[in-house]
Amino acid sequence: MTIRETIRINGLVMAIFFLFMLAAAAVYLIPLYVMLVNSFKPLSEIQGGNMMALPKAFSFNYWYQAWATTNIGVQATGLRPYFINAGMIVIPAVAASTIMGAYSGFVLARWPFRGDKLVFALILFGCFIPFQIVLIPSAKVLGLLGLSGTIGGLILIHTIYGLGFTTLFFRNTYKAIPTEMIEAAQIDGAHFMKIFRLIMLPLSGPVFAVSIIWQTTNIWNDFLFGASFGNATTQPIMVALNNLVSSSTGVKEYNIHFAGALMAALPTLLIYIFSGKYFIRGLTSGAVKG
């Protein structure tokens, strides 16, 4: 039931509200629109014309250049290798942090022990910290492990600093499963792993979706860790994109920059469009008690 059914608002006022919402939508969409139309225009049209105008000489060329041939740093590789880097970081880090989070969440929700709330609070605190506080020791430890500037090092860092969120997601979900189901299984002689497999896992589809989508979005969009612990060949997409758009040598090829930025945004944007429900659940479960 919406509030509308209780308070009466006349049609004219509602129409004004609707126009206002439409205007707000335009504000949110304009940066995306500007990038999109200008990613298909030749540079002369961008510099000489209106940023809002549709392209006169439409071309996919700038997308191709951003992907495969433009200079990133000193290498004329396009963004492609850094897309692959990000993928190579995202897949194992998401898998590892989600699986560990599922087990940890199960324990914290269902196997009480002395101080379990404190442990949960300590883990939870860890997922919100400003990562600047761990940058120096992380660099040192990655160096000691021989993982400086490697994909492996970034996988490790993202897995560890993702554990707080994944544990939170699973713990809150498993907390809500009726106790009777677990007790019945225990009476039938099921043990820890079996209860997890037979009772928890079949109910875990949505929370796996939340965890995977949240972690994928966060790690794909990461800049700070990538910039700190990657190097010229292992940097992930957002670091490469920033190098592309902020390089100060030569003419600024805005069309290629726009194409590159949209390309980098595309994976998480598509996830959002097709699984927004789970993304929102991830956003709110850290905030509103799940």
Next chain:
Amino acid sequence: MRSKARKHITKDELTARAVLLPTVILTLVFVYGFIIFTIYISLSASKMMPSLTWVGIDNYIRMFKLSHWMTALKNFGIFGVLYIGLSAAIGLFLAILLDLSKKAEAIFRPIYLYPMAISFIVTGTAWKWFLDPGIGLERIVRSWGFAAFRFDWIKNSEFAIYTVAIAAIWQVSGYIMIIFLAGLRAVPHELIESAVVDGAPIWKVYTKVVIPQLRTAFLSAFVILGHMAIKSYDLVIALTNGGPGRASELPSTFMYSYTFGRNQMGIGASSAVFMMVIFAMIIIPYLRHQVKEE
């Protein structure tokens, strides 16, 4: 009690603890151990490499004498107030509008929220172009015939931090809207109905009845915005890179440049500890409240 509890520990409980152990150890080392390590570095003579030579609070004293740090702090004040205040106001307002119509919510909610799914590097880049007087907004408005229109904040030392705030508010306000929308749905209808029956005008129903019921949502919104404000980093890098000059530096960009760019690791660590303290002041009371409530 203790020995009794130990006697009754089952094999399953043991398995459970073993399964939780890796997460606990990783958290203790990589979160709490590292925090302590950084605090130690902030009290040491570390320059390019970590050093164990103790110098007490020298780095903090030197940091607060740096004009860069004072600029970063002042910017954080301006940015923090605008970011928290305006994002909460816009988020609440949009939530109230969307709450009035299911159809409007279905259409507009995904549009208002999508920036949260995109990297700050991408949105920062988009806003950089859009705010660039040479090709962006200023030029468009001029082309409409307003030849005297000026909007060059991004190139202006005094106003660059406001452009960071604009882009950041644009990106986060949809998220805050979601928080308020959930809060609005939980307001008891009897309260609203009785206000309506009493003949209160709509705006009064909101200011006197609905908004005071949103205390939890406000608390969540302020905690989210507060901790995101202190962590803001990528957006500044992509939008202004701390410039022009160092005019739009925040504590986060200061930390990075002093630690990794200028080889002043002790001072960099001090700024990280400062950020951590601000963060803890925002989040610890909230976490305590959350965990206790269960």
